Amino acid sequence: MSRILIQNATIIPMTSKEDIFQGHIYIEDGKIVRLYNKREREEVSFPLEMTDLEIIDGQDKVVIPGLVNAHTHAAMTLFRGYADDLPLMEWLNDAIWPAEKKLTDEHVYWGTMLAIAEMLKGGITVFADMYFFMDQVAKAVSDSGIRGHLSRGMIGFGPTSEKALVESEEFYRKWHEGADGRIRVWLGPHAPYTCPPDYLQKVMALADRLGTGLHIHLAETKKEVEDIQKEHGLRPIELMNKIGLFERPVLAAHCVHLTEEEENILVEKKVGIAHNPESNMKLASGIAPIESLRQKKAIVGLGTDGAASNNNLDLIEEMRQATFLQKVNLLDPTALPAYDTLAMATIGGAKALGWDHEIGTLEVGKKADLAVIDMKQPHLYPVHDPVAHLVYSAKGSDVHTVIVDGKVLVRAGKLTTMNEEQIMTEAQKAAVVLTSKEG
Ligand SMILES: N[C@@H](CCSC[C@H]1O[C@@H](n2cnc3c(=O)[nH]cnc32)[C@H](O)[C@@H]1O)C(=O)O
Numbered sequence: 001m002s003r004i005l006i007q008n009a010t011i012i013p014m015t016s017k018e019d020i021f022q023g024h025i026y027i028e029d030g031k032i033v034r035l036y037n038k039r040e041r042e043e044v045s046f047p048l049e050m051t052d053l054e055i056i057d058g059q060d061k062v063v064i065p066g067l068v069n070a071h072t073h074a075a076m077t078l079f080r081g082y083a084d085d086l087p088l089m090e091w092l093n094d095a096i097w098p099a100e101k102k103l104t105d106e107h108v109y110w111g112t113m114l115a116i117a118e119m120l121k122g123g124i125t126v127f128a129d130m131y132f133f134m135d136q137v138a139k140a141v142s143d144s145g146i147r148g149h150l151s152r153g154m155i156g157f158g159p160t161s162e163k164a165l166v167e168s169e170e171f172y173r174k175w176h177e178g179a180d181g182r183i184r185v186w187l188g189p190h191a192p193y194t195c196p197p198d199y200l201q202k203v204m205a206l207a208d209r210l211g212t213g214l215h216i217h218l219a220e221t222k223k224e225v226e227d228i229q230k231e232h233g234l235r236p237i238e239l240m241n242k243i244g245l246f247e248r249p250v251l252a253a254h255c256v257h258l259t260e261e262e263e264n265i266l267v268e269k270k271v272g273i274a275h276n277p278e279s280n281m282k283l284a285s286g287i288a289p290i291e292s293l294r295q296k297k298a299i300v301g302l303g304t305d306g307a308a309s310n311n312n313l314d315l316i317e318e319m320r321q322a323t324f325l326q327k328v329n330l331l332d333p334t335a336l337p338a339y340d341t342l343a344m345a346t347i348g349g350a351k352a353l354g355w356d357h358e359i360g361t362l363e364v365g366k367k368a369d370l371a372v373i374d375m376k377q378p379h380l381y382p383v384h385d386p387v388a389h390l391v392y393s394a395k396g397s398d399v400h401t402v403i404v405d406g407k408v409l410v411r412a413g414k415l416t417t418m419n420e421e422q423i424m425t426e427a428q429k430a431a432v433v434l435t436s437k438e439g
Pocket residue numbers: 073088092096097100130131132152153154155160164190191217220279305306309
């Protein structure tokens with residue numbers, strides 16, 4: 001049995017602002033068994049006597065639920081810094097998709113391992129991924145110890161459309177609830193502009209047969225909205241609502257261009273929204289109405305999107321950008337406050353992934369997925385409000401310890417299950433092949 005005690009830490013459970021306390025967390029067999037305050041610890045000798053207990057000193061440290069990366073394409077780390085300064089459609093059609101044609105199993109494995117190494121070191125304990133060669137992504141999740149919400153990306157026209165349906169079902173049957181329950185599989189229809197309604201009907205039928213949800217890009221750019229409107233007479237969210245897409249769990253990445261009515265549809269249908277502010281800024285897609293959605297109690301998580309449109313997977317930095325973007329856009333410094341931003345990166349993401357029964361908060365009975373941040377650094381001193389520091393002052397590199405499913409995957413800033421040197425070497429080799437002009 002594995003047992004961990006984190007003691008004398010500032011604990012931010014993300015159940016409510018009032019629940020922040022100084023104390024200890026006791027973990028047993030992958031789950032949070034006790035949360036208790038300093039005084040109580042003096043009264044109970046349990047569980048200090050246990051011999052196989054790992055004790056983590058929480059002095060000058062803050063413990064939060066593991067960060068949830070609600071939307072990414074992990075293996076796209078291989079294209080980090082390869083094609084920048086382009087609008088979405090040119091970026092996809094002229095740069096990314098041609099390079100992706102050369103991808104092999106092995107490339108995707110190493111690209112994903114590289115992403116996982118970066119994410120774990122930055123406090124991310126689960127990521128929602130949409131890509132292909134998903135067996136390799138599942139293998140990387142399994143090997144590294146992180147948690148994965150995985151979807152095989154499906155393009156609804158051309159030679160791979162039927163294959164994507166077959167592969168998605170096979171992938172679901174092979175990996176859903178796999179890696180000791182750390183993997184969950186949803187279907188991944190790419191977007192309305194790559195998946196026409198008749199194809200989405202097939203995807204929905206398959207999702208319902210398997211009893212699973214859908215991960216899709218929605219309303220990312222103005223061009224998408226215009227094209228869909230031209231072709232179908234409706235805006236993307238309206239169209240998806242009309243064909244019944246939202247009648248099952250849906251994780252919708254971006255949702256940048258929304259009318260008031262579309263915001264209401266997303267709220268009413270309890271669609272999980274993955275907000276990716278850095279990708280939206282870099283590709284100049286626009287500013288999602290996150291403050292308005294927050295006030296309407298929409299389910300909103302925070303994502304990095306792929307490393308090729310970000311260009312890092314630092315969700316702590318993403319929080320800072322998310323809140324600043326709302327504030328400056330609305331000319332309102334009260335927009336998207338720090339606590340709500342941290343909630344978006346934790347419990348909001350967990351809800352968007354339909355996984356909040358197990359992760360997203362620090363509560364007794366939930367999975368032990370958490371990040372410990374080292375606050376004893378000049379840029380995090382003095383401490384008035386640890387939540388403000390996490391959102392406005394911290395960086396991914398301030399993460400000290402990361403636990404997923406009760407296992408320490410990052411200890412004092414070092415990965416425990418992954419060979420960083422080897423991963424970087426293999427990723428560099430893959431990048432050279434993928435971006436060479438020949439073949
Ligand atoms: N190309 C695959 C299926 C698509 S996987 C998901 C796709 O989403 C692409 N992608 C990455 N970021 C974005 C984004 O922001 N918007 C739309 N697509 C994206 C990514 O490059 C990848 O091709 C096949 O042949 O079966």
